[in-house]
Amino acid sequence: MRVVIAEDQVLLRAGLARLLTDAGMEVVGEAGDAPDLIRKVAAHRPDVAIVDVQMPPDQTDDGLRAAIAIRRDHPETGVLVLSQFSDERYALDLIGDDATGVGYLLKDRVADLDAFADAVARVAGGGSALDPEIVALMVGRRRKDDPLDALSPRERDVLTLMAEGKSNQGIADALNVTVTAVEKHVTRIFTKLQLGHEPSEHRRVLAVLALLKAS
Known part of the structure; x- marks a missing residue:
């Protein structure tokens, strides 16, 4: 399984790369900002892109907007967004009218290594992985x-x-x-x-x- 990681915090990006490599995945590209993420996905055509919501250049929702663009322009690539925010609006914007190959998890979930690796594999395979806190907000x-x-x-x-x-x-x-x-x-x-x-x-x-x- 081929993965591109987009995270502007260098240590976290390196940690994600190590985690996924240990889980048997191939990290084919790493990006520190949203434009570079778009370039890396276009160049490597990964099975899944793991994307932070807040990234340069604006440090707002650049990562989310890049993730939505990837879903539109590269539908064969699954997209898993990581966020610090329990904001279902972000999840809904990401998913749109197609819940295949998409995930939205809070960054705290990365601490459960097996569950996180499973979520990545599920999104790459065309499934969905939504954070329990986000789902609870929607269902409630x-x-x-x-x-x-x-x-x-x-x-x-x-x-x-x-x-x-x-x-x-x-x-x-x-x-x-x-x-x-x-x-x-x-x-x-x-x-x-x-x-x-x-x-x-x-x-x-x-x-x-x-x-x-x-x-």
Whole structure:
């Protein structure tokens, strides 16, 4: 798996590179600012780009804007954004109308090395990885004409964990239920959200998108 890292803090960038290399990934490019990130992705065509939200030249949301541009111009490259902020607006702007190959995690999650490496691999493979704090903010809102109103509390729990990128086994472990029970909940979620005519993995992505659009 080929990775480009964009982070202006040199020590953190070096730490991410070491972590990913130890996890068996190939770091093919490193960038310290948003324009260089765009160049490195165009040159190396990585499987995934890991991007800090705040980067030079403006030190505002340059990294986020570069990540959105990469999703538009290089759809074959997954994008995982790291942020210090629990701001769902950033996540929604990043995801747009396509929840494939995208992730938004708080930087604190990097401390769990195995989980972070798993999130990178999942995004590179076309899945999603959203920070639990961001998902909780989205699910916690009460909205008019919410498409999720048809879901039971347990089905909402399952959809929330799907949005975080967990597999059926991971959901079963988190909820202390069987994988069979999770599969039944997932099937009901697909049915209630009218996602019955797509391959299973694509329906998972569409279900996550339904969660985000309800925010």
